[in-house]
Amino acid sequence: xxxxxxxxxxxxxxxxxxxxxxxxxxxxxxxxxxxxxxxxxxxxxxxxxxxxxxxxxxxxxxxxxxxxxxxxxxxxxxxxxxxxxxxxxxxxxxxxxxxxxxxxxxxxxxxxxxxxxxxxxxxxxxxxxxxxxxxxxxxxxxxxxxxxxxxxxxxxxxxxxxxxxxxxxxxxxxxxxxxxxxxxxxxxxxxxxxxxxxxxxxxxxxxxxxxxxxxxxxxxxxxxxxxxxxxxxxxxxxxxxxxxxxxxxxxxxxxxxxxxxxxxxxxxxxxxxxxxxxxxxxxxxxxxxx
Amino acid sequence: xxxxxxxxxxxxxxxxxxxxxxxxxxxxxxxxxxxxxxxxxxxxxxxxxxxxxxxxxxxxxxxxxxxxxxxxxxxxxxxxxxxxxxxxxxxxxxxxxxxxxxxxxxxxxxxxxxxxxxxxxxxxxxxxxxxxxxxxxxxxxxxxxxxxxxxxxxxxxxxxxxxxxxxxxxxxxxxxxxxxxxxxxxxxxxxxxxxxxxxxxxxxxxxxxxxxxxxxxxxxxxxxxxxxxxxxxxxxxxxxxxxxxxxxxxxxxxxxxxxxxxxx
Ligand SMILES: Nc1ncnc2c1ncn2[C@@H]1O[C@H](COP(=O)(O)OP(=O)(O)O)[C@@H](O)[C@H]1O
Ligand SMILES: [Mg+2]
Numbered sequence: 424x425x426x427x428x429x430x431x432x433x434x435x436x437x438x439x440x441x442x443x444x445x446x447x448x449x450x451x452x453x454x455x456x457x458x459x460x461x462x463x464x465x466x467x468x469x470x471x472x473x474x475x476x477x478x479x480x481x482x483x484x485x486x487x488x489x490x491x492x493x494x495x496x497x498x499x500x501x502x503x504x505x506x507x508x509x510x511x512x513x514x515x516x517x518x519x520x521x522x523x524x525x526x527x528x529x530x531x532x533x534x535x536x537x538x539x540x541x542x543x544x545x546x547x548x549x550x551x552x553x554x555x556x557x558x559x560x561x562x563x564x565x566x567x568x569x570x571x572x573x574x575x576x577x578x579x580x581x582x583x584x585x586x587x588x589x590x591x592x593x594x595x596x597x598x599x600x601x602x603x604x605x606x607x608x609x610x611x612x613x614x615x616x617x618x619x620x621x622x623x624x625x626x627x628x629x630x631x632x633x634x635x636x637x638x639x640x641x642x643x644x645x646x647x648x649x650x651x652x653x654x655x656x657x658x659x660x661x662x663x664x665x666x667x668x669x670x671x672x673x674x675x676x677x678x679x680x681x682x683x684x685x686x687x688x689x690x691x692x693x694x695x696x697x698x699x700x701x702x703x704x705x706x707x708x709x710x711x712x713x
Numbered sequence: 714x715x716x717x718x719x720x721x722x723x724x725x726x727x728x729x730x731x732x733x734x735x736x737x738x739x740x741x742x743x744x745x746x747x748x749x750x751x752x753x754x755x756x757x758x759x760x761x762x763x764x765x766x767x768x769x770x771x772x773x774x775x776x777x778x779x780x781x782x783x784x785x786x787x788x789x790x791x792x793x794x795x796x797x798x799x800x801x802x803x804x805x806x807x808x809x810x811x812x813x814x815x816x817x818x819x820x821x822x823x824x825x826x827x828x829x830x831x832x833x834x835x836x837x838x839x840x841x842x843x844x845x846x847x848x849x850x851x852x853x854x855x856x857x858x859x860x861x862x863x864x865x866x867x868x869x870x871x872x873x874x875x876x877x878x879x880x881x882x883x884x885x886x887x888x889x890x891x892x893x894x895x896x897x898x899x900x901x902x903x904x905x906x907x908x909x910x911x912x913x914x915x916x917x918x919x920x921x922x923x924x925x926x927x928x929x930x931x932x933x934x935x936x937x938x939x940x941x942x943x944x945x946x947x948x949x950x951x952x953x954x955x956x957x958x959x960x961x962x963x964x965x966x967x968x969x970x971x972x973x974x975x976x977x
Contacts, residue, residue, distance in 0.1 A: 586820075589810065589814050590818055590821055592814070593810060593815075593818040596807040596809050596810065597805055599767055599768075599801070599805070600801060601818070603762060603799050603801055604793060604798070604822070605789065605792075605794060605822035606790065606821050607788075
């Protein structure tokens with residue numbers, strides 16, 4: 424039982440962080456049909472910037488986090504403006520190739536500034552062990568769950584209730600119709616990239632806090648693929664639920680079945696689920712009405 | 714209020730679609746724009762609303778003036794802010810959004826948040842059926858309800874000029890009647906000027922104050938509804954035969970001949 428709780432809590436931490444990373448990915452795909460291969464590098468940047476702010480400049484972590492968010496907004500907007508906007512009207516596949524190039528560029532920038540050596544992260548959130556129903560877990564992991572849940576709640580609220588959030592979903596549905604009501608599609612794309620960068624960099628900061636910073640952080644980004652395919656490429660709730668399912672699956676298989684299998688199990692389950700629901704758990708079906 | 718002077722529209726740098734199109738829309742009136750498929754009616758509306766750009770179309774000659782201001786090089790979102798709103802052909806509701814979210818998107822350009830929310834109720838007064846469906850996904854509404862929603866979105870923007878592209882398309886006659894009555898009411902109660910694009914000449918001449926008929930990218934005839942009804946060509950090709958769907962091919966043959974006569 425203790426093991427179960429232990430694994431569940433660990434899985435939830437990973438899952439919540441995965442969900443944050445996947446959310447941005449889904450958002451970009453939903454708004455513009457672009458598969459962003461640089462999403463993992465957004466995590467990397469987030470991790471390193473927080474590292475810079477907290478470990479190198481000695482700022483308090485909430486402040487460091489806020490600055491990271493500000494930088495993420497800027498990064499998203501700059502990427503959209505300089506890299507993606509000139510590509511409007513080009514085939515989607517070109518845009519996707521460009522995101523692959525972007526991922527190398529961002530990686531190179533990080534290693535120019537911070538070098539290639541993994542660095543221990545002076546955990547900005549203390550990892551004091553906490554006892555929950557017999558299982559012990561670091562406070563940093565609990566915080567990661569709390570922060571991720573708060574962020575996901577905020578994003579959900581934004582998409583459901585705010586005018587800009589609704590406009591963003593409108594653009595995802597029908598760009599020209601959105602344009603006809605005065606919604607600026609360019610602005611919405613910039614927003615989508617900024618929000619994607621924010622959520623990923625917060626995810627990156629949370630991972631870094633637990634495992635330290637290294638180029639490995641961007642590999643965490645690769646794990647968003649099973650998450651979004653499971654949840655549905657274009658579904659925001661799907662990103663959240665998918666993240667948590669994959670996070671839990673990985674730790675359960677790692678803990679009960681054995682290490683090594685934990686990277687495989689999610690894909691096996693993924694294939695099973697896709698056989699039943701080809702759009703993913705929450706993916707939007709094409710609405711056909713007669 | 715709005716005037717088009719000899720505008721020319723080209724798609725993809727080569728396809729010339731509007732060839733010197735001119736028309737006037739006076740403030741407070743309902744103006745009809747009639748014409749068969751492919752005449753260039755939708756292109757005309759997109760030229761006005763700035764929606765040509767995403768289709769790689771461009772106004773290459775002539776000018777569009779709205780309230781004394783040239784608008785043919787403005788962005789769509791600025792044109793909406795100037796008070797022109799196009800209800801696109803085929804309804805184009807946001808399928809995965811609810812009815813109410815569609816309406817909120819319609820009021821996107823407004824800065825008076827609270828008043829905009831209150832206007833949702835105003836839309837529901839015009840279209841009580843939408844109120845029953847307010848939390849339903851718009852993609853699953855019936856065709857008639859979707860058309861109501863498309864007009865409701867336009868109402869949310871409080872435009873001075875509302876342009877409707879074939880609102881009767883694919884709807885049952887009774888429903889079309891209902892929608893046209895509401896268009897008339899919007900014009901009278903909200904003081905909204907209306908540019909109504911249609912293929913249904915009979916109904917359009919019933920609500921319009923003035924109407925234009927277009928063929929192959931230009932206006933071939935215009936006048937007051939009564940005069941147009943009296944015109945032999947209009948009687949034959951737009952009133953007589955539009956009511957008989959089955960004789961379409963015949964109609965097209967005749968159309969071609971008559972078009973040549975108009976153009977010569
Ligand atoms: N995006 C486009 N690219 C190229 N040609 C177009 C485009 N849209 C419309 N056309 C052409 O312009 C002509 C007029 O179309 P349209 O304005 O849609 O007519 P209507 O609304 O009167 O049926 C048609 O011959 C059509 O094929
Ligand atoms: Mg048309």
